[in-house]
Amino acid sequence: MKWRSLEESAPSTDTRPLRELFAERKELIAKYVPPETQAIHARVIAELKASGITERALPVGAKAPAFELSDHNGKLTSSAELLAKGRRLVICFIRGRWDPFCCGQMEAMNLVLPQIVEAAASLVAVSPQTVKQSFFMADQHQLRFPLLSDSGNQVARQFGLVYRVPEYQQEVYRRAFINLPFANGDESWELPIPATYCLDRDGTVLYASADADHTGRPEPREILSAIAKL
Numbered sequence: 001m002k003w004r005s006l007e008e009s010a011p012s013t014d015t016r017p018l019r020e021l022f023a024e025r026k027e028l029i030a031k032y033v034p035p036e037t038q039a040i041h042a043r044v045i046a047e048l049k050a051s052g053i054t055e056r057a058l059p060v061g062a063k064a065p066a067f068e069l070s071d072h073n074g075k076l077t078s079s080a081e082l083l084a085k086g087r088r089l090v091i092c093f094i095r096g097r098w099d100p101f102c103c104g105q106m107e108a109m110n111l112v113l114p115q116i117v118e119a120a121a122s123l124v125a126v127s128p129q130t131v132k133q134s135f136f137m138a139d140q141h142q143l144r145f146p147l148l149s150d151s152g153n154q155v156a157r158q159f160g161l162v163y164r165v166p167e168y169q170q171e172v173y174r175r176a177f178i179n180l181p182f183a184n185g186d187e188s189w190e191l192p193i194p195a196t197y198c199l200d201r202d203g204t205v206l207y208a209s210a211d212a213d214h215t216g217r218p219e220p221r222e223i224l225s226a227i228a229k230l
Helices: 018-032 033-052 081-086 100-112 114-118 131-140 151-158 167-175 181-184 220-229
Strands: 067-072 075-076 086-093 119-127 147-149 162-164 190-192 195-200 204-212
Touching: 018 100, 033 167, 033 220, 067 147, 075 081, 081 086, 081 119, 086 100, 086 220, 100 114, 100 119, 100 220, 114 119, 131 147, 151 162, 151 190, 195 220, 204 220
Parallel strands: 086 119, 119 147
Antiparallel strands: 067 075, 086 195, 162 190, 195 204
């Protein structure tokens, strides 16, 4: 584990839209990642889109399943407890700290956390990574909201978000030292597609955004706008 630098220790203050931040990441990927590797990732995205996984994801109007998961400090946190604190709950399903797009999204959400709290809402992120990996992520990016560890993707599965990383992509991850069995604490090689939900106090889904493309994330301002309209 690389010890973070002083620059990494400070919370991000980049307020540009995610589309601009992600465009920079994509330019770097296009420049430094071999074309054959990029083609493999593009193939996975295309297959996920063709599978209809986003259509099977929990839709607006559905009742979200209740859950209780450990946060990055090992404290059990329940959806009922979070919903009791305010009138809304925002849940971001992410892949893990190894994904630069997940990190970028979490830093962006961290910046708008005061507005989320002001709107009487709570924010959590859910990933299949272990509590220790979530702690490292929260610490490195100075995140001020709970990162919940969804062991075995049990909650993400109930939201209809889970897929198995195909073997041909597993090889790419291994070469890039992305050890999902270590990061997630199991051998399933399963991940959730990125998704963001806003729940009403009774658990009803009021806003939903799920994308088979791991670089597709809603803008934080879109989430704030959705909360304000609800």
